[in-house]
Amino acid sequence: RKEVEQDPGPFNVPEGATVAFNCTYSNSASQSFFWYRQDCRKEPKLLMSVYSSGNEDGRFTAQLNRASQYISLLIRDSKLSDSATYLCVVKNSPTDSWGKLQFGAGTQVVVTP
């Protein structure tokens, strides 16, 4: 079983609509969670960290469910520029002080006019 699993998509979303997707992780001791965005043939870029209480950054909302071991990302009022692959990233146990991250394979989102 992969440590971080994501639905690869693609999620085809009309412009202006809302899209949400999840990511599950297997290590219950995972401490830090992030969403990265990766455009085609480019490097991943940090979109947002995910906090225990959930957090929002503009049109983006991230949630963490420790009991079920998943995180989610919701995008409201989708823009064409939101088309990208969204990577779920999990930092492992608290003893993993040097920052090793586990990456999901990504969820592709395609926003259509």
Next chain:
Amino acid sequence: DGGITQSPKYLFRKEGQNVTLSCEQNLNHDAMYWYRQDPGQGLRLIYYSQIVNDFQKGDIAEGYSVSREKKESFPLTVTSAQKNPTAFYLCASSNPGATKETQYFGPGTRLLVL
């Protein structure tokens, strides 16, 4: 501007050849990392370095080597022992100990085998 640079953008390797990918950062980060990305897969860690003159193997180190002689630089050599080197190689850096520490990536190098 602070950031991470990688060169070249594209690299072609012939059979039996060693090639070196460059990674430089001016973020003053202590830690640096090399990842490999293949289609449909998550990033996989090749090597990492927490401090100058020290580095550790990641999950897929076979066929690769690194050095960390300077804080700013972490070159990766893909040796002839790596039988399937075609991939997108990403270098990253981070500041361990920072609140919500995360990694920042360079633009990547695409390695193709001729």
